[in-house]
Amino acid sequence: MSAVGWWLVGLALGLPWAVGALWIRCAWRDAPPAGLWPLALGYGYILGLLTVTFFLRLQAVAGFAPDFSDPLIELIVLGAAGGWWLWYRGGVAGHFAFFGKRWSQQPLWQRIVFALLLSWLLWRVTGLALEIWWRPLYPWDAWTNWAVRSKVWVELRQWAPFVTPQQWLADPAPAVYTVEAWAYPITVSLLASWPTLAFGNWQETIANLPWLGAALALGLGFYGQVRLWGATPLAALLFTWLLLSLPILDTHIALAGYADLWMAAAFSLAAIAFFQWVRTADRRQGVLALLLALACPLIKLEGTVWLAMFVPALLVVWLRGRPLRVFAGVVMILAIAWWWLGGMAFNIPGLGHFTLRPDLIEVPYLGRFALGYRGTWGPVWKNFFVLANWHLLWYLVLVSLVIAVPKLWAERWRRVMAVFVGSCGLMLFVLFFCTDAQQWAAQYTSINRVFMHVVPALLFWVLTVWIPPRLGEGSTGSVPYSGTLNDG
Template sequence: MMSAGLISVVAALTLPCVAAVLWLRLLFPQPAPGRWPLLIGYGYVLGLLGTTLQLRLQAALGSSMDPVLGLTFWPPILTAGILTMAALGLYRLGWTVTTMRSCHAHASRRPMPLQRLLVALLLLLVCIRLLNLSLEVWWLPLYPWDAWTTWAVRAQIWAHAQDLVPFVGPDTWLDDPTGETHSIRAWRYPPTVSLIAAWPTLAFGSWNETAVNLPWIGCALALALGFYGQTRLWGATALTSLVFTWLLLSLPMLNTHIALAGYADLWLATALGLSFFALMHWVRDGDWRQALLALLLALACALIKREGMIWMLLFLPTVLAARLSRNWLLLVLTAVGTGGLLVWIAGGIDVEVPMLGNVIIGPDRLELSWVGVFSLQLGGSWEPVIEHLFIRNNWHLLPFLIPVSWLVAAVLIVRGLGDQVLRAGLMWTTLSLLAIYVLFFWTDASQWADSGASINRILLHFAPALLFWILTVWSALISDRPTCS
């Protein structure tokens, strides 16, 4: 990269994130273990997502011939600068959110020399891992198949045109006499990830594949920092948090999606994971700031990929599991099961859901207007699932830890030792695994599992959240029950 272009790219990737971090600092002013990693991790993702929303607004209001609107570099940078100065001004004036006192004490004992040594070694391993991945992202050209066919194609066209040139279906494209539309197979996917790829290119001034790839290493770093920060706020020691962070960053499939920058699945895994971390904190402490983070990142899932809308909806029963007593929860589950049985007996249901469109649920068909149409029929095979999870070296220990942790959480709840955190976590994990099962065994997406094309990418969406959930389960098992005084 040329020096001037590199400076612009650095500004594009840092200034919106600095603005988001400073505003988050107003929400979390009290020093606490893991606060700054949390602020930086969440700030990076929210800053870039906010930039894509402004780019969409600019494109809706202007055109490529407009020096201010359209897809241009300077308006988002000016917005980020204004927000940064405003946050700094409010902080100097002492405007911060009144902090909440958690009933759950943080690990505060001074670490032993051996623990400090292990922390240093783990931190070194994490840094080396991130450095290696950063070099891969810096050196490799745009390589992933999905980038060639979907995400980078739109990014390159939009960056050159400085406008959100429409992408339509093949039939509409063939019938368009103007030649102003484009078509790709995944033309219905949201534009967010393509705009993330286009944003540093707009800063650089021309198409540059290194600049396009850089947001992905930032996303990986944000995921690691957000994960570490939330585990520390959960009460884990620095050593425990680093162990779990290393477990996360050592997942081969996660590493693949970082090094082969260009897939959207890393962004969806990060948004879903960060949302789940914050949701669990809200369930435990009732902290509205964590609830706000959970809501923002859950909504972001729907902006990243179409399946993100379904993953986002998994949080609704999770909240019910956290807020309802066990008896009421059983009553609600019974009512839902009875309703599902009645729908099946009646031959299905066809309803129009506000903001979501048409929803058709039948014994042999599932149609969601924002996702697609799926034929429901038991099929698929366990062989590719077992191969990718347990035989191939894709996920290390994660597939073994999930069922063990699930059993531990279930036993604690049945014995009356589980609180709302265990109920909510078990509900979300069970629904997530059930959603994956239905997708790969009851729909025509089973061919994705048989070919290995998408099974690991779908599992990646849930991996960070599942690892955090495992931490919460084992923390509940070994820690004393805290009380508020």
């Protein structure tokens, strides 16, 4: 393997990371609050790599062959623009304080426990990195869908189209390809293609490296947001350890190639930034939430459903009092009318046929779901509370729910977060108890990885139940929603 090729792989992964972190750091002109640098590094990696996929899409639309140099030049320009913007605004106040300015003021025992816990996490991440390094491409979804497209593009050096099996059979020329998930977004395949384009040829280990970065980014972004919330370094690292030690999450890191790790990182980091925006009205957090939320449908088709989970919470943010009650009443009347009329069916040009009936929902690309309660709680109980997929996470969630209910009327932002979490829970209940997807739970297959998409955000919500927000070192320094979200 060429040493130059490996340097280019490092550049392919490091430059988008640095550019993304730079632009996020530029948004905070004031002295950096504790947690800002981890936040910038975490969110910067995800947004930086997603930006690369946008550049690769532009390359394909323009008719150019898959190539490393064009996106690289665009990244350099983007980084230079960020550096100029930083200089133009007078630089960045403060210094690089990864653990916060008051780190030295923490009790000695907390710093010792912090160091031990951090060492534990680093040891675990090292083991996961070795799994990625040693194991060939293994996950089913990777070598039947996501990586197939990547390998074809890299080996052929052309953006070969993937079409339906019927179109593939009808085309006598070997110019088109097909996979089972031919209609899924190409983002995950582009993420695997990017470092291999830098290396010069297809190499499975290199294609899997972005997944290790995504895991690190999820941990860094989560830790940074917890510190911005106001938690101490030890408490923030403890909750980060709870996240990164989850067996199901670690499985998706070690078995790199699934789309679900990226879905979890994008959606949950968007939700956490949304929670921060709800409490503080910090526009920077709002922009982070918006960018990552809009990226969800580009990762998986299910991302459209996750994107819709923000709508009920946003309505609670924008409406209050009588307007909110009127809106809820109108929605209820329309729902009753829809049920009484037996639903509806319609076509949207460019998308296809929609069927919305009490017994059937059919949405293009998402699928056809026969509705009707058919679930059993046995597999759910066993997956969440008996098997080792989640450690003791769901026991912690149950206790937190009991504690959270009396606090809902203390601050309005708590109710907004509860609406968001409740919307996600209701959607998952309908999916696994009222549709054919119940088989995914009964067969112990997709239930865990679908829940994994929301678990980092859910764990952050659990933290807000136990650790109240504080102004000071962990604060964003922004003006809260005075009279809007912080009052009763």
